[in-house]
């Protein structure tokens with residue numbers, strides 16, 4: 001036990017040193033040479049090595065090569081820094097090491113509070129059992145769409161688990177052109193076929209065009225297909241756009257569709273004064289997904305699906321073979337009955353600690369601060385003559401492109417904007433990723449880090465100009 005204590009303390013110090021020293025290191029650095037070989041090609045040692053040595057390896061070979069998302073100038077994708085509370089409890093979750101499939105122990109029981117906290121936080125109606133933690137929004141979406149599919153088949157008088165999908169009119173799901181790829185993955189995985197995923201166009205603010213949605217549903221009905229689900233976005237990854245949830249809820253109600261909302265990234269924006277009204281109608285959703293491992297900063301991984309009526313998920317997934325039966329499980333049964341995962345990690349401890357440490361007020365401050373950074377960057381961009389804003393700022397994402405004078409033609413401009421993010425990353429002072437928006441190459445900066453400041457925005461724009469000069473020079 002002395003070895004565990006010593007190495008455990010060293011690891012805790014190392015974690016604290018790493019987090020305290022983030023600003024002294026590049027946001028990201030490429031992994032080259034001996035360290036790359038060590039990471040990718042080392043051999044399993046024949047004899048076990050002492051814990052102290054392993055901690056040493058982590059210090060010298062692992063911590064110097066972060067993805068970058070701990071740094072205040074990481075603006076890529078949708079990845080947050082870890083919450084300190086989440087870091088502290090991670091080794092304790094491992095020390096307890098429960099499987100949160102279900103049962104009568106702290107690991108399974110705490111999840112009930114955390115799921116309810118999440119629902120209450122984002123203003124979604126909660127009933128006991130109405131949700132579970134998952135590896136991320138992708139898995140949460142699979143659970144939501146499987147529940148929707150189950151309900152639709154039941155309503156039509158058959159059982160998709162027993163019958164499979166063949167012999168019935170194809171089920172159609174509606175998403176917008178800005179929806180996350182996890183919806184398509186779910187549709188494919190669940191046997192719906194991406195051909196039956198209707199990708200509805202967006203308007204010029206990147207929100208699902210509800211008239212196009214109505215038309216698509218009418219066309220599918222006329223062809224004898226079975227519309228069953230519409231998935232709206234509350235915070236798209238490209239621009240942070242929030243679809244017209246209330247209107248989409250009306251359309252879903254009119255046609256008996258399952259109304260799903262992807263709030264993986266954007267759900268916490270419901271807490272901000274400016275964006276709260278845009279969430280009207282989201283309490284009408286049949287399912288909502290959100291990712292505590294995004295804006296809330298719960299260390300990866302922690303996603304969540306919230307369900308208006310958990311019975312459909314249980315109907316879609318519950319399978320209790322004799323070796324798993326638990327005669328003492330209450331009415332709700334086990335979490336494992338509501339999704340595909342059996343052994344489930346102790347995610348609720350990280351989420352509980354993160355939320356309890358911030359408190360509701362701290363979460364609101366985090367959301368407001370990061371949203372104000374996105375708006376501030378938009379102002380800097382509009383005030384400059386070599387950047388162009390490409391979308392309204394709704395949440396904490398700013399989408400833009402570099403547009404130097406004299407004007408480049410569309411192709412060289414696209415090529416330059418496509419090359420800039422990697423060039424910025426190589427310089428090590430900021431981390432940016434690109435995308436395509438309305439047919440053009442774009443960059444986007446996503447703000448999730450409470451430590452990011454307005455000065456960091458100026459650095460970002462300076463780094464882009466410097467990277468562009470490198471590329472053009």
Ligand SMILES: *Cc1c(COP(=O)(O)O)cnc(C)c1O
Nearest residue numbers: 078136137138180182237264265
């Ligand atoms: C990240 C994200 C997802 C996918 O979530 P994972 O946690 O990566 O599985 C889905 N939708 C949106 C809007 C996202 O930002």
